[in-house]
Amino acid sequence: MTYNARSGQLLDALREQPPLVQCITNYVAMNVAANVLLAAGASPAMVHAEEEAAEFAGIAGALTVNIGTVSPGWTGGMLAAARAAARAGKPWVLDPVAHFATAYRRGVAADLLALGPTILRGNASEIIALAGGQSSGQGVDSGDPVEQAEASATALAQRHQMVVAVTGATDFVTDGARAARISGGSRLMPQVTALGCSLTCLVGAFAAVEPDAPFEATVAALAMFAVAGERATDGASGPGSFGWRFLDALAALDGAGLAAGSKIEAA
């Protein structure tokens, strides 16, 4: 089956049985990530407290962990939930936002990476820096093109036996053996905050649908974002009008539309 057909199939399955996705994400992203999941057809739950995060990870179909606004009160819940998801055989996704910016952030990202995420999603600067390279990121924005991060992504995927997704103008996904590039999206997307963080949550939703195929699930999530982003650009006159059109486009997209509209190529 082609990646396009598989992506469409996964979206249909997601809509038929909405997965419960536990998102431990940052304060900036919480609302938009929840809306992205609802529009896509999944059921988001923002549950982070150490007192319940692990218990909830046993109920949810997948977990996503994002360190965008991390603080010591949050790391306990992140680590406990990641451990519980792994124990329960549930996929979990790590989003190491700006992990290279400070010593504290580097430590938190390293602790989480050591727990073996199923999937890692980041921008090019984050992936390059996590692989040990020299990135030119500034704050939370990538300073490097995706192409430059492909070797780092492959190295990380092989080293940690996980799927790695580098997102940007054209996305790159690899499990260390296979790889794919997804194009589409919109030049307006970097002007809307937290879309990358929301994509991490959507990757979790697709991974919950097909826990045994995290590579295909990641490709499908990225393809859905790219197709919806392209469609939302029609009629948008700036980042504000793009934002709500993007949610509409996610909700309007079905499996057939995703299969027909995706631009995925094996790399």
Next chain:
Amino acid sequence: MTYNARSGQLLDALREQPPLVQCITNYVAMNVAANVLLAAGASPAMVHAEEEAAEFAGIAGALTVNIGTVSPGWTGGMLAAARAAARAGKPWVLDPVAHFATAYRRGVAADLLALGPTILRGNASEIIALAGGQSSGQGVDSGDPVEQAEASATALAQRHQMVVAVTGATDFVTDGARAARISGGSRLMPQVTALGCSLTCLVGAFAAVEPDAPFEATVAALAMFAVAGERATDGASGPGSFGWRFLDALAALDGAGLAAGSKIEAA
């Protein structure tokens, strides 16, 4: 006076003297709840720290407490504010989000319920579970229709001498003696995150306007949401375009429009 006329009267009173509403709510809902209150005409204040929550409850006209993203750092402020509101004779509203999902959450909800909220608002699964029944909720979404929660709502209202609102396709409100059903709204509302949480804050705003009539205040808030939801559906092509149209519809609605447009029936 009919419920419709009374609702219109309460909205006019709210607009004339905007109540200050202290909302202790979750991270996902904060922005949209504040925008809902501003559009409706109230003055929201998100004040949660234990160091000031009780003091502020003495200033505000009403308090709302929502456990959506609760953690130990927050419960102290919630409990202190609820006690202070009760002491000052101010109405307070409890929203026990997904309280059945984890042991921690059940404990927090029970502690707050023991303080005697004026009004309780939840979805059907939350109300059924709080009354001791078997719900089929998944995460924060209800798995049960409102009708199935009516007996639970009545039992809770009588047991705790409070108003209970179960919201969904058709809402049900009871104080244990009287009951009403409110219809309207939009099929798009469950696709937008935190609208239920925002409704809890709006219930607080109406309760602040008429502290001695929490049943009527709750009916009015639910009716306002239902009428605005219905109007916002016109021209909406998905959850994104519904979101901002809903805020416009809330702001455009006045007392006469609410009285004319509400679909409230005694139950």
Next chain:
Amino acid sequence: MTYNARSGQLLDALREQPPLVQCITNYVAMNVAANVLLAAGASPAMVHAEEEAAEFAGIAGALTVNIGTVSPGWTGGMLAAARAAARAGKPWVLDPVAHFATAYRRGVAADLLALGPTILRGNASEIIALAGGQSSGQGVDSGDPVEQAEASATALAQRHQMVVAVTGATDFVTDGARAARISGGSRLMPQVTALGCSLTCLVGAFAAVEPDAPFEATVAALAMFAVAGERATDGASGPGSFGWRFLDALAALDGAGLAAGSKIEAA
């Protein structure tokens, strides 16, 4: 050079080299403030944890601190970041949201003010109360017109050797010697939450562009908000449709448009 021309020049400079702005702000404002900065052309980073806030302040071009939803877990990061910014010669902006409402909030605002912010931005009630006057604010909303706060603003600017901006229907900015008034904006702006908090972050962005001219930077940021607010009102039918139009208007505005459209007068 006129204030108009200078504002346009600063916006062009901001777009040419996007400043990294560290925003420690409240939960309600985080998403919209980040979107405002992105639309304006800056690079926002919401970094608040005490473990990294000071280190990050050394990287960022400017820091903004807003106490809207402050709690003890946050004050350490605020104070450390403000000290680090001052040490590194970076401008930092204080937004003392509703500091008069509770004893806790008064204390936090006083501690931050004692560290010597470069710029202070508040509504009239906040500025009057901070100067020791009697304000009539309720919660986070101003109960006083800007004109009434001009003397307080001048006194504060002189006492603390900082720029003070009072924002409202017509804004007032002073460094204790010079002063300017900026008009424009929209009657819909007070109906959208967190726009004032977002403006504080935008002031930080302009201050990062021109650290040696905080007065001119503040004027430029306020003028940009006022012009975009005015333009966004066209076609808006309420606070919901205003919100996204405002982001579009910020993104569409360039230096020439800002210079031509600003209504700034020396006071």
